Amino acid sequence: MGGDPQSSTSRCVDDDAVILVVDDLRSSRLLIGSVLNAAGFTNLLFASDGIEAVERLESEPVDMILLDIVMPRMDGFEVCRQARGRLGLNIPILIQSGLQDADQRASAFDAGASDIVSKPIHAHELVSRVRLHLERRRMIDSLQTYQRRMEDELRAAESMQVSLLKSDADVAAIAQPRGAALTTFYQASNQLGGDLWQVFEIDASRFGLFMVDLSGHGVAAAINAFRVHMLAEARRRDRGDPGKWLAALNDDLCQMLSIGHFATAFYGVVDVAGGRLDYAAAGAPPPILLEAGGEWRPLDGSGLILGCREGVTYDTHSARLAVGDHVLLYSDALYENFDVPEESLEPHDMAALAREVLTSATGADFHQALINRVFADEMAQRRDDLTLMLLEVTGDV
Structure with missing residues (x-):
């Protein structure tokens, strides 16, 4: 499953989406994987900490990230910042967290999170939020594709008019x-x-x-x-x-x-x-x-x-x-x-x-x-x- 990870934004179509699950607890990874599999999501990748997650993002196309906050070596905040900044990914990032403090939740969004999923995981909420963000990403991709096509056509028409x-x-x-x-x-x-x-x-x-x-x-x-x-x-x-x-x-x-x-x-x-x-x-x-x-x-x-x-x-x-x-x-x-x-x-x-x-x-x-x-x-x-x-x-x- 090689290729440019940034190209993944053009493929996030519901159950075919590639989802990277990042959590240092094996039990949490298994739980999230089983919930998503039961909902029809089968293209799942896993990472046990932030550094492994970033390496995955650098080498494989991903349509969504489900990300824990507290992890060894590199926490979820830093993964968010690297995904949005250095890697330039424009994909949904859902942070799974039990954070209740408003400032901490705001910090998650400041780092680049798209949404916060409550922890412990509630299966129905998780699946609903995953589907919501994938559909929104699909719609945005469709609009961007249409915009690029229109811009190309306008440039061609402009060249014809100047000619x-x-x-x-x-x-x-x-x-x-x-x-x-x-x-x-x-x-x-x-x-x-x-x-x-x-x-x-x-x-x-x-x-x-x-x-x-x-x-x-x-x-x-x-x-x-x-x-x-x-x-x-x-x-x-x-x-x-x-x-x-x-x-x-x-x-x-x-x-x-x-x-x-x-x-x-x-x-x-x-x-x-x-x-x-x-x-x-x-x-x-x-x-x-x-x-x-x-x-x-x-x-x-x-x-x-x-x-x-x-x-x-x-x-x-x-x-x-x-x-x-x-x-x-x-x-x-x-x-x-x-x-x-x-x-x-x-x-x-x-x-x-x-x-x-x-x-x-x-x-x-x-x-x-x-x-x-x-x-x-x-x-x-x-x-x-x-x-x-x-x-x-x-x-x-």
Whole structure:
């Protein structure tokens, strides 16, 4: 019966459980063994003192320990401490004791005991407590197995979601030949999120920037993000016309999203050679245009949110772009204060912070520096999915 004793926690299923009985009195070991055998427990191990018990635990898988307190060489308290500490066992440990003093009983639990069985042994009580703790251990093991499986599946889904986003090299291959630099940041609030950004090639001089924030968090929002990605990648027609493209995407989402689910979005077409940004929005946070000369202005983020009603039209707006200009796109997690809404940042606050950060950080470093300025701690930062995109007009075509 060899193997890793720590692996025993996955096998404690009622009568098949391996139970280690530790008592320095042979008569007590025989009595406990006969009671357990009569109740159907046949996988019994025995140890005559604490040192022998620890040696057993080091070499054999065990699902439960029935442990006497007063023994030579090593008492039950020390066996408990070693089982929980050095050996790292998370199995039921039932101490058999006649202790009546509350402090002594508390010491048993402090050492790692799961329960105390009165001594002299009462057969019905012993069997009932053994079954109770084995069943509870079985349920905990089942929950832990389920949790591990869910964590594995969430990690796989997270990897799939991240794989939807283009790499820095892919983004640069689109933006740089068209006279721009583009850096991005994405962070889900809890492994899976509903934010999504994409960059599209349109023609030799233009490319598209798309940012969407789907309602909700977790699995449901992530599934919808996959849907939007699929739709946006497939809908190549009208990519050069932001209003028409966003209207078509809205119609698709109205057919796909369930009631109560929606999305805010911004889609812009960057044309550095033509010196302009054409864009349409659906209830998005207003992107901020930071002009090279020091002025700034918010872009119009208004428009009906996606997924609410078919047949909606979205206006295409235009903004002038010049070399040295920056455009900051961001999800609402960057400026909303969920605890104190009246303290949420306004566009002029965002513009001032972005301008200040740009004096000392550019490119990919800009995003983290801006986040550090906005959020006091990481918990506040992870209250919602967070996406940032920073476009810089370089003019290097």
